[in-house]
Amino acid sequence: MKHEVETSALFKMIQRFDQTARFPAQVSAKEQTVTRLLIAILKKETAEQSIHFSHEAIEMHGGNGYIEDFVTPRLLRDAQVLTVWEGTANILGLEVVRLLTKHKAHEQLFTEMKFTLENVTVLSKEKALLQKEIADQENWIHEGLQLSQDLQTFHSKEIAKRLVDIYEGVHAIERAAESERKLSVAKVFIHQTFNHAIKKANPLTLKFAEDILQLSEETAAKTDEN
Ligand SMILES: Cc1cc2nc3c(=O)[nH]c(=O)nc-3n(C[C@H](O)[C@H](O)[C@H](O)COP(=O)(O)OP(=O)(O)OC[C@H]3O[C@@H](n4cnc5c(N)ncnc54)[C@H](O)[C@@H]3O)c2cc1C
Numbered sequence: 001m002k003h004e005v006e007t008s009a010l011f012k013m014i015q016r017f018d019q020t021a022r023f024p025a026q027v028s029a030k031e032q033t034v035t036r037l038l039i040a041i042l043k044k045e046t047a048e049q050s051i052h053f054s055h056e057a058i059e060m061h062g063g064n065g066y067i068e069d070f071v072t073p074r075l076l077r078d079a080q081v082l083t084v085w086e087g088t089a090n091i092l093g094l095e096v097v098r099l100l101t102k103h104k105a106h107e108q109l110f111t112e113m114k115f116t117l118e119n120v121t122v123l124s125k126e127k128a129l130l131q132k133e134i135a136d137q138e139n140w141i142h143e144g145l146q147l148s149q150d151l152q153t154f155h156s157k158e159i160a161k162r163l164v165d166i167y168e169g170v171h172a173i174e175r176a177a178e179s180e181r182k183l184s185v186a187k188v189f190i191h192q193t194f195n196h197a198i199k200k201a202n203p204l205t206l207k208f209a210e211d212i213l214q215l216s217e218e219t220a221a222k223t224d225e226n
Pocket residue numbers: 081084085086087088089090091
C-alpha cells in the first residue's frame with residue numbers, strides 16, 4: 001500500500017513541478033513554495049523507503065534474494081545512494097525548516113490539503129481521520145516554530161515525515177474514487193498511517209488483502225497480455 005500510494009503521489013508532484021517549471025507565471029509564489037516543500041519531503045521519504053522496499057524484496061525471495069547473482073542485492077546497493085546524493089535527509093530536513101519558518105509553506109500546503117479533502121465524496125471515516133490529523137499537525141508545527149533554531153533542526157526530519165504522511169494520505173483518498181481496489185488501498189493506507197488505535201485482532205491489511213492482491217494479479221495479467 002505504502003509503495004503504491006507513494007509512487008503515485010510522487011508522480012503527482014512531478015506533474016506539479018513540470019507545470020511550475022513550464023508556466024511559472026501561472027503558478028502563485030505560495031504554490032511554488034509548496035512545490036519546493038513537496039520536492040524535499042518526497043525526495044527524503046522515497047529515498048528512505050527505497051532502502052526499506054529493496055530490503056523487503058530480498059527477504060521475500062529468501063536465499064535467492066540474498067545471493068549476489070540475483071537482481072535484488074543490486075537494488076538494495078543502488079537504493080543506498082538515494083539518501084546520500086542530491087540532498088541528504090538531514091539537508092532536506094533543513095530545507096523543510098527553512099521553508100516553514102521563512103515562507104510559511106505549511107500554511108499553503110494545509111490549505112491545499114483541506115481543499116482537496118472537501119471535494120472527496122468517499123470514505124467519510126477516513127476523510128475525518130485525515131482532517132483531524134491535519135488539525136493536529138497544524139498545532140504541532142505551530143508550537144514547533146516557537147522553539148529555538150537548534151530544536152527545530154533536531155525535529156526537522158520528524159516534521160518532514162509528518163507532512164509527507166499527510167500529503168500521501170490525502171493523495172490516497174483523492175484517487176480512491178477511481179476503482180474499488182484503490183478504495184481498499186486508501187482505506188488500509190490511511191488507517192495504518194494515522195489510526196494508531198486500530199484493533200490488533202482485526203487488522204485492515206488482512207481484511208482487504210484478498211481484494212487488493214486479487215486485483216493486482218488481474219492488473220499483472222493485463223500487463224503481460226500487453
Ligand atoms: C555515486 C555518487 C555520485 C555523485 N554524483 C555527483 C554529481 O554528479 N555531481 C555532484 O555535484 N555531486 C555528486 N555526488 C555528491 C553528492 O551529491 C554528495 O555526496 C552529497 O551531496 C553529500 O555530500 P558529502 O558527500 O559531502 O557528505 P557530507 O556533506 O559530509 O555529509 C555527511 C553526513 O553529514 C550530514 N550533514 C552534512 N551537513 C549537515 C548539516 N549542516 N546538518 C546536519 N547534517 C549534516 C549529511 O546529512 C550526511 O549524513 C555524488 C555522490 C555519489 C555517492
